[in-house]
Amino acid sequence: DMKVTQMPRYLIKRMGENVLLECGQDMSHETMYWYRQDPGLGLQLIYISYDVDSNSEGDIPKGYRVSRKKREHFSLILDSAKTNQTSVYFCASSSGTGAETLYFGSGTRLTVL
Amino acid sequence: GDQVEQSPSALSLHEGTGSALRCNFTTTMRAVQWFQQNSRGSLINLFYLASGTKENGRLKSTFNSKESYSTLHIRDAQLEDSGTYFCAALHSNYQLIWGSGTKLIIKP
Numbered sequence: 001d002m003k004v005t006q007m008p009r010y011l012i013k014r015m016g017e018n019v020l021l022e023c024g025q026d027m028s029h030e031t032m033y034w035y036r037q038d039p040g041l042g043l044q045l046i047y048i049s050y051d052v053d054s055n056s057e058g059d060i061p062k063g064y065r066v067s068r069k070k071r072e073h074f075s076l077i078l079d080s081a082k083t084n085q086t087s088v089y090f091c092a093s094s095s096g097t098g099a100e101t102l103y104f105g106s107g108t109r110l111t112v113l
Numbered sequence: 114g115d116q117v118e119q120s121p122s123a124l125s126l127h128e129g130t131g132s133a134l135r136c137n138f139t140t141t142m143r144a145v146q147w148f149q150q151n152s153r154g155s156l157i158n159l160f161y162l163a164s165g166t167k168e169n170g171r172l173k174s175t176f177n178s179k180e181s182y183s184t185l186h187i188r189d190a191q192l193e194d195s196g197t198y199f200c201a202a203l204h205s206n207y208q209l210i211w212g213s214g215t216k217l218i219i220k221p
Contacts, residue, residue, distance in 0.1 A: 042199060042211045090156065101146060102201070102209075104156035 002027050006091050006105035014113050019078035021108050023091030031094045032074040033102070034058075034066060036087040043090065049074055081112045117202050119212030127220050131171075131188035134215045136200035138181040142210075144203040145176045145183040150214070151196045159185070159198075187217075195219045 005024045013019050025032065030051050035043040035058075045058030047066040055066050063085060067075045074093075078085055091105040118137045126132055136145065147159040160167050162176035162183065171190075176183040183200055197214045204210055 042213045045209070088154065092156075101158050101161040102148075103158065104148075106153075106155050 002103060004091055004093055004103050004105040006089075006108050008108060009106065010109050012111045012113065013081050015083055016080050019081045019085075019110065019112075021076040021078075021089055021091075021110070023074045023076070023105055024072055025074075025093040025103070026072065027093060027095070027103065028071060029093035029095050029103075030071070031096065032068065033092040033094075034064070034074070034076045035090045035092065036060070037090060037107075038087050046076065046089075081110075083112050086110060086112045117200060117210050117212040119200055119215055121215060122213070123216045123218075125218045125220060126187075126190045128190055128192060130190055131186065132190075134185045134187075134198055134200075134217075136183045136202065136212050138183075138202050140204070141178055141181060142202040142204060143178070143207075145174075146201045146203075146209075147174055147183075147185050148199045148201065149194075149196050150199065151193075156199075190219045192219050192221065 003026050007022045032049045034046040037043050044060050046060055046064050047058050049055045049068045052068055052071055065077045089108045092102045094100045094102045116139045120135050144163040146161045149157045160174040166175045171188050173186040195218055197216045199214045200212045201209050
């Protein structure tokens with residue numbers, strides 16, 4: 001079964017704390033993504049990863065970094081979280097160079113107090 | 114920059130009826146994907162089209178790259194079709210550009 005798994009589903013952190021969002025996929029997809037979605041808005045690309053240790057900035061990378069040490073795992077890290085990083089974060093994966101169908105995880109709702 | 118304009122921004126339908134959602138592109142795109150974001154917030158891929166038309170159950174999508182648009186037709190709408198529908202177009206530089214979504218409400 002094709003699946004993208006995100007952990008945790010909900011997370012509350014205080015401003016200045018570090019945040020780790022994890023994403024896994026079981027489809028051996030080369031390309032993985034991190035998006036954020038704010039209320040009433042579409043998706044904004046934070047980072048894209050084309051394979052292990054091959055990561056590129058998306059449209060809004062400031063305040064975030066990523067790590068991809070295994071093809072099936074892609075992590076999003078917030079060093080010293082800010083209140084304006086409160087959002088819903090989605091991970092996605094696709095095969096090839098990213099020009100194929102995206103499969104999304106169920107999202108992580110992050111609240112930074 | 115190059116954009117994807119999605120319309121309408123909101124739509125209300127009675128069960129059993131149908132309608133069309135549309136995405137217009139400001140430049141030639143390679144392909145388009147359609148997603149439904151359901152009431153639980155999950156994003157479900159509906160279609161991927163590089164050209165032509167695809168159909169799946171009560172949904173049908175068309176992508177016309179020459180005329181720079183794509184449509185998603187819903188027929189015989191059901192309550193579970195409620196949600197927000199997004200299109201995402203694949204630019205010639207392989208960047209994925211998202212529309213701002215159509216919020217669809219299905220009424221009994």
